[in-house]
Amino acid sequence: MSTATSSAISVMRHHRSIRKFTEQALTDDQRSAILASAQAAPSSSFLQASTVIRISSAELREQVMALCGNQAYVGSAAEFWVFCADFHRHLQWVPEAKTGFAEQLLIGAIDTALMGQNALTAAESLGLGGVFIGAVRNQPHALSDLLQLPKGVIPLFGLCMGHPAQDPEPKPRLPANLVLCENHYPAKFDEAHMQAYDEQVRHYYRTRTGGKKEMSWTGQIGDTLAKEARPFMLEFLQQQGFCIR
Template sequence: MSAAIEVMRHHRSIRKFTEQPLSAEQREAIMASAQAASSSSFLQASAVIRITDPELRAKVMALCGDQAYIGTAAEFWVFCADFHRHLQWVPEARTGFAEQLLIGAIDTALMGQNAMTAAESLGLGGVFIGAVRNQPHALCELLALPRGVVPLFGLCLGYPAQDPEPKPRLPASLMFVENRYPARFDDARMQGYDEQVRQYYRTRTGGNKEMTWTGQIGETLVKEARPFMLEFLREQGFCLR
């Protein structure tokens, strides 16, 4: 269909990398692609911190559940929602609205996905790291993130040293609907998808992981996720009104 669609449809997270670094040209192309993403009201409400200091990278990795690929990826970037920069030049700007968190999160996520796709189109691979939100106070201190800035996710990038199969996604009919939200999604389609996911994990782990999609969602969503988040967001000047 198109080279861009090929790249996007072949996406899979990469968690093992070779030691080969990215060239400055590759890095700049990825950054330019990220910046080319659309931006709500042209606010460009994002900041990206590239962690090049090995000692700092090790400390950040420790704050992110010690996920080894944060240390071994050629690049590790922390994507943040940022309304601090606006206040530098427009001090009368009113911030703290919940809506602005959404704007910052959406703008930044669009940039992150552009970066991932650009990297993949160059034969690189990567994985997003939500674990940057595990200990956000400590991370803000390490990276000197001021009030008005919230770390949202990290991105590991590098040359892949593994070639996993793409993970099967929900059948399109369980995600894309026409005109109105359905009273109920099709249970039979979901059972079929659960079976597909079970097979995917069996193959990927050599039979060591037995898990369906609904099983995984059940395990994830019964836990309280990062209960400190609302307070942290408020401390950083978000969601005050």
């Protein structure tokens, strides 16, 4: 394995979500490198259906943070970028383009997610840290008004980036034999492997919180999927011109 390949794999395998940052700013060169890396991500049919909005105004950042559940790191990170699926730009130059199809939502979401992951991996390779913010979808109507997003654009997630002021352990992932299937989907996943993973996650939370949190992975799933999340989302997507056919 080459040194370059080993280094890239090491960066990805040691990802941690960073929520505490120093006050040190990113340089222009760092921002440019991160954006260039994000844009190098694959794009379905070369549509490049994504737009990134960098929130550089302190006042606007405060307003965005409020819409994201007042998560402090949205305000304290050196950089906060909002990643959007975007078909408005296509219509600007090709007004006769047919949009609004469900498949285009998938294209925009996948393209944008790939960009976001490239951006975070690039940041981490520079010694920076970050965390994705799904809470930009908590109040999408208000956020879209605040960022002046036209029809054909939807905010998918935010990304905090900066110099880490903490060093958390990586969160344990599902074992490979519960993720990688050979040739077909299994009739049932292995119960013993799942139980072992549940205990691994319990130990992680127990250690991370000093015994204040006892939660297995399946327990967390039960809590998260006990009710519909963001029930207003379909209406918002359709208002923005997505999933209307």
